[in-house]
Amino acid sequence: MAPAIAPARHLSPGQSMNTTQQLKPAENVAPPPPGPGELIERVIAARGFAGVMLLGPRAWRRWWHALVRSIDHAAILAQVDEDASFSFNFNFMIVVAGGIATIGLLLNSPAVIIGAMLISPLMGPIVATGMALATLDVDLGRKSAKTLLLGTAAAIAFTSLIVFLSPVKDLTPELLARTRPNLFDLVVAILSGTAGGYAMIRGRGGAIVGVAIATALMPPLGTIGYGLVTQQWDITRGALLLFVTNMVAISLAVAAVAEWYGFGRGELRKRFARQAVISLLVLAPLAVPLFYSLKAIAFESFAQVRIRSVLERGANSLPEGQLGEVSVLFIDGKPPRVRAVMYSAAPEHELPARLTAAMEAEVGQAIDLRLTQLRTSDELPPQLRVREVAPVPAPAPVPETTLADSLRDAFPLPLAAFEADIERRTAILVPAPQPGIDIASWRDMEHDLSARHTDWTLSILPPMQTLPTVRFGRASAAIEAGEQDRIDAIVWALKRWNIERVQVIGHASSDGGGSLRLANARANRVAEAIRAQGLGAETLGRYPLPSQLAGERELGQIAFRAVSIVIPTPDNTGSGVR
Template identity: 40%
Template sequence: MTEASASVDPVADKNERERASLESVKFSLLRWWRQEVIGTVDQPSVIEKRREDCLLSARYLLMLAMSAGIAILGLLLSSPAVVIGAMLLSPLMGPIMGLGFGLAIGDFHWTRQSAKSLVIGSLMSILFCALIVFFSPLQTVTSEIASRTRPNLFDLLIALFSGVAGAYAMIRGRENSIVGVAIATALMPPLAVVGFGLATFNWTVFGGALMLFVTNLVTIAGTAFTMAKFYGFRTALTETQTRLQFGVTLVAFVALAIPLGISLIQIANESRAQRDIRGAVLDSFARTSRLSDLQINWDSEPVSVSATVLTPKYEEDAEATVAHAVERIVGEESQVTLTQIEVGTGAAAAERAQLAAAKEQEEASQRRADELAQRLALVAGVTSDDVLVDRQRRKAMVRAKVLDGASLATYRVLERRIAATDPDWTIELLPPAGPLPAIPFEKDEPNAAGQKALALVAWAAKRIDAPVVLQGDPEQAAHAAELLNNQGVEAQVRNGRGTVQADWAPLGGQ
């Protein structure tokens, strides 16, 4: 054996061969990626299409308005199918993706245009939804609205996966896949809920929905930025600027992930506590007992728990026992309400169950009527004793006092808002006999303002049960009187000139 061959280390030689092999594989993969993946992407065509999606055009604003209108109506009606239709119409994905692509290639004109379209479109959508909600008789928080007020880490992950799919579809020319991405990210419904919160002054709903929208926006834009870099889109930025971009994107993700993670932990804790509370309620009764209903309000102070238990034997101390267990579970004071319904196999037990259920229903009906009377008294400026409530016919009526600065339209809005909270009741708020509005016409028919004025006159006349007088252009006044008569309102006509003015008829027909 020669001296040269003896000095070669077999282990070092093997490691060197392995490193060379890995370098060769790495080089081959990089060459394949550049040639077979990046090389097949028509970057100028992709950029041109993405630019078109970011323009602040009349079509963009119209589609946003239609999408926003459909979304808020679907949310108010709690209709998932309608909400999905709004997601498909929304063009918000375009400027959000444009924001990410513009940042990736360092095109600040494109980035500024995308941001402008996004801000103006979002504000218009929020205000349009708020306007619809403000004039809508339905202003209750539905399940569809509530589901978009508590974003968590899962929502960020959904936006992340959707952003990857959307950016890939746009880069590879698979625009048909954007339909599924639009449904997954649901950009418009959170904006509609923001508008709902603004119109109803519900800042909890407003803030939660805005957080969800910002989560989707930042995550999708950041993902589009990363995917554009990954596919080798050319940039004029220096290496230092590129690193700064990645750093800002990472910080944005972390800044979102922390509060969303905290929210997810809170939801998980509430779910675990709800399971424990369910067990605590059942442990206070016999094994054959069943839990019919359990409602927990985590936002109330103290936390309130309401449960209905079907039990073969009434337990006197069950409510106190459950309250003690709930306080131990949640770690704070709580308010527990237990409804026990005795059930069994005999006729006597069945009768007791029916009586208990009827009693509970009667008490619930009385509580609801009392709450309605209190709300009506509050808006009418009277005491609850002045409110007439017919629980059998589900009808409530109150005569309002004169409120400073309140017009007839104000009283009508107050009546609608009370009626929206109890849609199965007939609500009548009788206003003072304030001034009636003018009824403008356009040619031979009342214009939009005139129709609104006619509706207000008809409402006020029915509530006050008094006839009205119309004075102005003879033909227009006669036509307005006919329209009011068709609605069951007694209307008299006096000749005059100009715009038709409504007024209360003098007593005794003078």
């Protein structure tokens, strides 16, 4: 029995020894070479994004999978859900931001508007809306939509209250900039949404990106409140279109970024295809009016350059020609309205018709041109010809430098004509046209010259020019002290030009108090002030003017709270020589 058991005892150690001998060589064997997938992972880790781009589509896909795996989707969704909640803090901040933005719009202050963007809380619910689209989370979408709706309503209500209480309600350039959205605004919103989604997911620069999103949303809300209070519905519609466009575009851009980082459901291609369809269905209806608006803006820019070029060529064709003030106003459904002033030694009566034809050929549509030509030569037009001085006996010889010569030499500006009666001690000075000197300044020169030469009766005949308008306060027909002085200067100039009758045209702005009755009342007040000084005046009230709102956008509402004083012309067309 013993010999049978002994080999078994020796066999087990032998087998164990053989096993040990078989395992020892395995410890010295080199590991197998890495497979293609593992090699790509190493390259991605070593080279980063730039290196991956050189490896082809297979490496790109592995890089994207690695990127998605690095995102903590659950934590981000929890943060987004929290930011989408409507709370007292959110409501307080959006109301305060809307109020600051509205004050900045009314004051035309970009710095104040930027301050509103810094505290706006709109990034949270906007990003949540995009996340809801990407993940098809109905509850999150409903929650974020509710927050946006309530917050927007609260902001518009508060901005409307500020506009209602504000004594300043002029249509400023900052307000106008939010009433005419175009495709560029859509592009800005998409880029802002892309940056917002990236900042939320990657946690980089969220506060700064939030300002970019607020830039596209807060000022339109203030403009909507302004339009509602002033009952300017075109402004309200334009600002509302801009707000809706920006909100939708930002949400869709956030959804696209969320899809990229793996928040969507299903395979990547299917998710992007679904996102593309949703974006097309939503953005296409918005892009149509934005495209036409951009097209109109591009045409206006092109037309202004062409119109001014034609006017400059026309001025250069005249002797000593110079182009003065130019105004180009584009009104929907109407030909562009062009108002221009030209100075020349010999005005040309056919010039307006010739320039109109040239502009229409350049622009490709009808042009409404009113050209005012002012004479700069020594030969005076009939209105400026003074009464001839009665002949007097020849005076005794006097030195070459007489008192009359000293008067002429003392005048600080060039004279187109000078006439003196030494016997009667009267002198008439006709200055050459001087850009930038208005009627009131010429009158002040006459008063100053008369005060220094009290023994002479001096008169200055100012160069013919467009009469200034008389301004009024909002919804008021009262003539203020400064405007009464303007009327006095106008009457002074009319008497120097031997003009006995004028037409007084009253206007009113479209904001609160604007009416035909107010326009007539303003015209009557100015006409009474003119008649009180011995001149005739006919009155006419005009309100509203054709497409007046477009004019207010271009010139401001204050330009329509005014009365125009027009000198009748023989042809009564307004396009001849004055």
